[in-house]
Amino acid sequence: MSAFLTVNNLSAALHGYEQRVLRSVSFSIDTGDVLGLVGESGAGKSMIGKAILGILPSAIEIVQGEIVLDGQDLEKMKPADRRRLIGATAALIPQDPLTALNPSRRIEPQITNRLVDILGWTKADARVRALELLNEVHIDNPERVMGSYPHELSGGMRQRVLIASAFAANPKLVVADEPTTALDVTVQKQILRLIRDLQARHATAMVFVTHDLGVVSKVCQRLSVLYGGKIVENSSVADFFNGPKHAYSRALLAATPKYTDPDASLLPVDDTVIEAAAAEVLAADREWHHGG
Template identity: 65%
Template sequence: MTACLDITNLSATLSGGQRVLRSVSLTVEPGEVRALVGESGAGKSMIGKAVLGVLPPSVKIVEGSIRLEGTDLGALPARERRRVIGAKTALIPQDPLTALNPSRRIGPQMTDRLVHILGWTADRADSRVRQLLDEVHIRDPDRVMRAYPHELSGGMRQRVLIAAAFAAEPRLIVADEPTTALDVTVQKQILRLIAQLQKEHGTAILFVTHDLGVVAKISQKVTVLYAGKVVEEADTATLFANPAHAYTRALMAATPKYTDPQASLKPVDDAVLAGLAAEIAVADHDWRPNLHGGQARG
């Protein structure tokens, strides 16, 4: 079976030449939820942006490939690449308030993609959006579609964005820390909702998070990142039962235990970080530009 997403040896650099992704390889199978885990700056969101084709201008992919259902995105002309990404992927962003246009009503923001990218009629798109708003347990879809973003709570806005992501039946959804801006109670509701819709629609999800508790609840496989480098990947159950890398073990040890609120926090040990820094320094030293296009290892 062809993987929904196949990333192979993906490297990216800033305009000054500093590497921000280091030979990243991972796959997401159809209907699978894969979590990307790591501390801030690990490269989780950068991978998601690379898949969606929305990397900032200062970041350039210099090595490797990204394939959606077997299609090499890097081999496509820009217009065709945008069409394929628009038809097969969707995003659930981190902050629903900044993701929504404050000057437009919710309804048009949800139907735009269906009409302008997928070519649906306005009536079909409108009907589909109402159906999805009902699926995310919004009681009065008509009122919500007429509302402006500021008139909805944070949880309601996130439900709107989840509905928008699933509306066009994408093959892959990139969920970029979709519960970070929400309180704990609403987080649980949103995670339950994403898991429910994922199973019902059979959608693959690349779930970006720093929260290992979220990983345990929603994913089947986990990729652990540090400084743009994959340090470990495994089935979720295996990773939690027997983490192989010292950094993964340190991340787990640093996670606050809600069952023991008096326990002191355990930062990631300096020796672990020093070992990772040494690995990365060696890898970067051995990596050089390929003048014939892309990059090559030395």
């Protein structure tokens, strides 16, 4: 059986520039599996998620490769057909719940409009589904929350609303873009457990964008390590934590704080490792330009 999502040799660049921001990215995800995209800030993790969902910034274009979702090559589809497929099949859990929600609208339409406008549900059915999802994400008094504005909710409750919205239409794929970054540690654990439970219950394929290898160990089955828009290692989570193959991956793992040993010294990524990873990126660019 083929993978539910396949990204093959994907490159993206700024309009009018030869410099790529994504470099020949390839990976696949089966139904029900979670792939972690890890790496430092600016590595291209969120950019990959946006490319999959068709929401790249207007200044960036895909210049090479394919994204195959549920057997259909998105890059070969008409824009309207692509939006329709993604709207019916995929969903996003964004990073910052305060900016992701419209501050001038109550919570109810922010969950139900997608069901009504894209999937053709009646408003009554969409409202019932929204209440079910708010219960499912463990929100007390969902009726009150449905009538609230985002600023009237806590950060954890806003993130629960976004998770409910993402899973409302039973998507086959969810892109979670660092969904716990804006939350305190206690709430982070609750939200991660909630996402993991919903993902397993619905057998949803998931791309989980994070810089936290501790999160990867709890949520993901596989991971891809990025540097400079290039994947330097694809691995199962078990194999990665038993011994990463790439020097940059080993340095990232070594730099991860060890909560079982709070007195241990932090080990920053060595400059020589960064220089070697950057050299790989430059070599890949030279090869790409030569091939073009």
